[in-house]
Amino acid sequence: MKKQNLMSVEQAAEYLNVSVRTLNNWRSLGYPSIPYIKLGRSVKYRESDLDAYIEKNSHNVEAA
Numbered sequence: 855m856k857k858q859n860l861m862s863v864e865q866a867a868e869y870l871n872v873s874v875r876t877l878n879n880w881r882s883l884g885y886p887s888i889p890y891i892k893l894g895r896s897v898k899y900r901e902s903d904l905d906a907y908i909e910k911n912s913h914n915v916e917a918a
Contacts, residue, residue: 860891860898869904886911 861869866876880886881897889903 858900858902860893861901861904863897863899866899866904869901870908 863877867874872875877911881890886907888899888907891898891900892915
């Protein structure tokens with residue numbers, strides 16, 4: 855398995871263009887379901903999981 859860099863909650867929120875509070879709310883509600891990793895008290899996100907979320911929720915986007 856290819857090693858991926860993990861993003862902090864702050865980095866992931868910026869990547870998705872949402873607030874940290876929104877991302878935390880989504881995680882506690884379980885919706886939308888964006889996979890995350892718990893390392894001790896830290897929460898981390900894989901860039902590939904964020905990209906998959908963006909792709910899944912993209913509508914009316916023409917292929918490049």
